[in-house]
Amino acid sequence: MPSASANAYLVVAALVAAGLDGMERGLQLPPPRDPSGKGRGGASANGGEAAANGGGEAAVNGSGGEGGGGGVGGVGGGGAGGGGGVGGGGGAGGVPLPSSLEDALKALEADEDMVRRLGPTLVRWFVGVKRGEMAALATKEAELLEGLRESLHERDRQRGGAGGEADEKALELARREA
DSSP: OOOTTSOHHHHHHHHHHHHHHHHHTTOOOOOOOOTTSOSSSOSOOHHHHHHHTTSSSOOOOOOSSOOOSSSOBOOOOSOSOOOOBSOOSOTTTOOOOOSSHHHHHHHHHHOHHHHHHHOHHHHHHHHHHHHHHHHHHHHHHHHHHHHHHHHHHHHHHHHTSTTHHHHHHHHHHHHHHO
16 A cells, blocks of 8 residues: 555556556456455555556556555655565465565566556656655754764763663664665
8 A cells, every 4th residue: 555655646647548558458356355455465455456567567646555465566755665565465366566665666667558548757757856865864864863873972972881882783784674
């Protein structure tokens, strides 16, 4: 599913584009999911997933959530996380979702059907905005880590030096994960 930070209009546009593509190609809907959450797959976006499976390899994707299984990525608006999108667990013929925002943007640019349906101007604009956000966040990340380090060192000085090694390990882990 798209994240809460996704642009709702772009989400709807991508879902409609994917649904139209699926109808034009005569794709069949998968079996319905159990809405109670029990059994196969739990509650999910059946309609969107059914319309989206095969409806373009990747849609506009920029949500800050995690990637999922197959189907078409959702249109996002948020951070540099990547992933989130319509589609369940990959299944038969499912296309795995991109694992980063940059991968999702590349997949969108390469998806001629989705670019045609959404319009090349919109796609260029969206990709440009998302890459600009990623660049801005990349410079802020280093600043934030340095500020965190200074705060931890100041706290350690006030406590008489306690916690420095553990804090350095935590900062190193945060740097690797970022």
